[in-house]
Amino acid sequence: MKITIGHLYPDLLNLYGDRGNIQCMKMRLQWRGYDADVIEYNLGDTIDFAKTDIVLLGGGSDREQMIVCRRLQEIRKDFQAYVENGGVVIAVCGGYQLLGHEYSTPDGDMEGLHLVDLVTKQGSPRLISNIVLENPIFPYPVTGFENHGGRTRLGEGVKSFGKVVCGYGNNGEDGQEGVLYRNVVGTYLHGPLLPKNPHVCDYLLRHALENRGVTGPLEELDDTQEKQANAYIVNRFAKGKKPQGS
């Protein structure tokens, strides 16, 4: 069984250690005996969604994000079909913002891909912090680092990726971070996200494997080091704190 990860536009979107997310998914598949194939799509390439099991859309500068957004508009319909059919997407920072309806800045508005019901407005100052989230679907907290100017708001009834225990989250106000929609995870967390959060990585892998007809729980791995790195962040930044608004 082979899982194919499509890394979208790494030549433009490659801030904040996105490579770590790719490496993490690849290794955790291989450790379980699955083949993992990573295809890097550059700007001129055609993306074959039928062959893709996981899409990774990373972060970039505003200028680079704009270039990517224009390109993605051309394949919006294919991307939407992929998402609606349960295709797995992990979108980080700039990639997360692109999933929504629009990203507005004082210099002009960028139309998003309308894949998920959310909008982002650029604000000031940038929200920069270590961050810890909680979500009951995960056995322990999600930890990472955030650095974004955008303030994202989710549409009515749209689920977030987690509740903020420490840090800012989507907009620094409503206590929510990221988005979960079908098999799409959008988030401002990097660090990168997946190595310190193997439970999130496995969540993505499980859905990708299910789409290929592999059901049942994933084989357990020895995550001692991952859990220690995760716990270090929780203990240092979120000790004794509860999710905002609860």
Added chain:
Amino acid sequence: MGIRTTAAIVSARALSSFCKIAGKQGVTMAGKLAMKIDPGILKRLASQVKGEIIVTCGTNGKTTTNNLICSALEAEGRKVVCNHTGSNMLMGVAAAFVLSASPGGRLDADNAVIEIDEASTVRVFPHFKPDVCVLTNLFRDQLDRYGEIDITMDLLRKAFDMAPEMRIVVNGDDSLSTYLAQESGHPLVTYGISEQVPGAQGHAAGGTHEIREGQFCKRCGNRLEYRFYHYSQLGVYHCPSCGFGRPEIDYDACHISLKDGLCFDVAERSPDQGARKKALSIRANYRGFYNIYNILACYAAVRTAGIPTDHFGSMLDAYNPENGRNEQFRIGPAKVLLNLAKNPAGFNQNISSVMEDTSPKDLIIVINDNAQDGRDISWLWDVDFDRLCDGSIRSITVSGLRCQDMRLRLKYVSIHADLIEDVKSAIEQRLKDGCGNLYVLVNYTALYSTHNILKAMEKG
């Protein structure tokens, strides 16, 4: 000179001495105190420098290049003001001048050689206008502090505009620095390496994907084409669409050998822009391909300032960095090398120089996430650590505040690391059970304390 200036200088000196006794660096604090007492002090002291003021900017190589320039000038018998320790924001720059001045506010200096943090140039240039500015390179560095490279470039552009007469000595192999320097309209001098050097990246066969900035032409947005890369985005490039490209190189390193230290010739283009002629041969007993750039930048800057270079070769022989940049220690029978590695481009180059030493070795990596390091350590994942998977490396130990992240980083390239959070314990352990050839790579805030630990151990 008023009472205010005297008060500022005397207080700053007292504070600096006190910090030294207390084992703290305190340079920045001394500068801050002096500027608070007398806000005009930096301007007044800088105006007393008799000759040229040379400044060094750029993501990597600032401290080494700047200290080399200072040594080159001192070797010619000049008195130089220099911020040796690498305190390179406004207050650190002020301290360098204040701590060199007499209590009466007199500064006896032929030249000033000052490194400036890129983002601080706009705060420093209102106080003095440099004659020569070296721009070493632009890489991603501490995204949480500086933001994207575009933001750093905007700040440098503003600073350059403040000093229209200044000549810029720029690394022509870096498309980003070259673009910035060319667009500024300042008189330019370029340095670079025109020949492809085997082993420059150290992983030509490894098939790794080094993260490269500036893959797209800053002038027109099209993808740049490269004849070859040295490392990161440094190389021989041109834009197929708008004609932007690597400029003619005024100071070119050639006949390069990386075996047993560095060995190369510098070819210099004559002022009438004719053919390059061999100007001198360099032989340096320290490692690291990137040091070719540092030496080239230094030589080009000194020549551009019109200062003699009669003792350049002997200066390099005697040059012994004592600031944790490639600094060597002898602790009992063991050889210890300390080096700063604070961003992906710098770390990759450090790994290259570690691997140039093919004898058995132990490695300690110290990663902190204090404010000066950048609180975001995601850059660790942009470093090609897989290259450490090599039989000559006997052990890797991770240490510092974010040792957990560092250990995990290595786990995902299938490299085992021991974790000892306390730096001193880590060094002691590896001196006890290691092979006697220890490399310690640290990021910024770990540098000073690790240096002190090793210095104390060396004294025994």
